[in-house]
Amino acid sequence: MSEQISIIKGELRPVLVSALFFMLLTGLAYPLFTTAVANVLFPYQAQGGLIRVDGEIIGAELIGQPFTTPGYFHPRPSAVAYDAMAGYGSNLGPTNPKLTEKVAERVQAYRATNGLPEDARVPVDAVTASASGLDPHISIANARLQAARVAKARDLPQERVLGLIAEYSTPRQLLLLGQPRVNVLKINLALDALQRQ
């Protein structure tokens, strides 16, 4: 028994010191050093990829915004109304009646907003809530279906808006990764810039 006690005593110092030491090392030194280096190498990204217009922060490239007016492209539905302090998904299961009801309502609303026929099928991303509630992208199919509405609201030729979609489409990364997509905030900024010219 006394032998076991002496073994535990021998472990006492490393046990206590290692907790404090590795907390300081991996919990403070590592992230602080990384912060310093990252802000020297990539200051724009390290600060959150903030977009400024005339010096004022109008949003972040990667964080979606809840556009609703007809002259802007609309993002995907969000379970948290694009609250970037508390992003979340709906967590509705596939057989939950609330999900089907919500999606059915969104399908109707999407058709009405974009002047589509009663039986038009709607791209899935346009009527389902994203995981983060902050999804900055929509699919190209979704963007194209919104083009007529945006063009009409802004009094632009529809071809001009379609051209903008092509210009702002991001292809798969390295040919394989991810989905082709359009960043809603960026294309809406481009629309504003177009009108200012």
Place this chain on the structure above:
Amino acid sequence: MTIDILYFVVALAVMTGLAVPMGMWLARTFTGTRHYLPERWTYRLLGVDPDKESGWKGYALGLVLSNAVMMLLGYALLRLQLFLPLNPLDLAPQPPHTAFNTTASFITNTNWQSYSGENLSNFSQMAVITFLMTTSAATGVAACAAFIRGLGRKSADTIGNFWVDLTRVIYRVFAPICFLLALFFVWQGMPQTLDSQVVASTLEGTEQAIRIGPVASLETIKHIGTNGGGFFGMNAAHPYENPTPLTNVLHILSMLLIPSALTYAFGTMLLRRRQGWVFFGAFMVLFVSSLTVMYSAEQYGNPLLAAVGVQQDLPVTDTGGSMEGKELRFGISDTSLFAVTTTSATTGSVNAMHDSLTPLGGGVTLWGMMLNAVWGGDGVGFINLIGFAIIAVFLIGMMIGRSPELLGKKIEAREVKLTMLAVLAHPIILLGFTALAVLWPGTADNLNNFGAHGFSEYLYAYASGTANNGSCFCGLGANNPFFNTTIGLAMLFGRFLTLLPMLAVAGSLAAKRTVPASAGTLDTATPTFAVVLVSVVLIVGGLTFFPALALGPIVEHFQMLDGQLLPGNIQ
């Protein structure tokens, strides 16, 4: 579709390619005799003699005690959040039951989060979360190092020095990879700053407050260490945690890096490379079958939504499939690979809402955590696989009437009993707590979905806790005393009741003589043995968990195909 399959093939090929150099590096870390200067300083600070090894009991003692003290330290820091720096938003400290759950979660490498990451100060994110992520993962890898040494030694009474393994894994493996990868992640768009929020005035004239912080440094160890806890509540679905498809695949490769490399490190250390590849192959078969089911189910979509006019087939300009709770930049393929990886490598980060996966897709994530041995978490996954291998040789030995051997060691009653303790602890904790939660009055108020899917929410919580995974069917509101306590206990039992018996097995095997291979020896380095091993994993896992899966995802799948919605009046 073709491009998706090509993507899977390339990703798995890269993973296999990385397993070799990483495995060699791990083997050198585990066996090298040289102590580098910073390591020598650390040993002097800790007051340990790096050249003195201990038996499995001494090793386990250091492991358990250090983990306990780290857990207490983390608990104290979380409770004192208001008095510590870097909290300009005055975020309140976690209540005791939440802080217990959080620290239990992070010290066991689970990273279940009943809180939302947005409510931790940047100081807590670094000094509690990043710290515990690093040390818990290093603990797992260290235990695996000791375990492999135990398998390889003959008539030895020691299996290594815990402090040396812990320090080396952090200095030689985690530190360089995490730092460089963090910079790469920042380049791709992840924030790394001490600021807590920025306020933007949007194009439509409203205000949008955006939470930022030291995200990238946490993200790298989160995946290299198969931890999985997010900076944000929405984890790797949040655009700041996973800004591009490239970061997504790097997350996936990071999760698989150490678990897959450990099979190669094992082969190298025991000079049994073929055996290492047999284990690798067994992992891969299980992994690819899960991925196939997941991808097909998600891309097929939800017929209930198709019925109300949603386009879910696959034109080139659209993702198709079931997109509720998924991010557009990942679509179906990148989400499927991530979800299968995170539940197989028991990481527990998510890049989609698993609660909204199709029934079969959700079932695959449950399956991965129930088997808990398809790659598995850093270190422990490999240990679990060896556990199954011991059961496999034991069963074969019984069938053909030979005394079972593994790696030249006789497997006897003591090893089989200890292994069975570890193998049985997992389903008993998992299913026992699930049953308790279902029966406990009032728990159903915390569900977000009902019927079969509601049962899956319970089942997922305890599968995730016991397997030390940490992902969730997050519809379940788990931040209350009942769930925080029971899931916290499931995580601690799940970790230590499987790790400690297996360390005892290692100690017991190390003490044995090696039996020279003879004509009567069953060769375990063959594809045949891989098939047997996979079958044992499937039979043990399948038979134990099939009834529970049948009540949850399987019944829901048929309800969905049949066009049945859950009865709304149960609510």
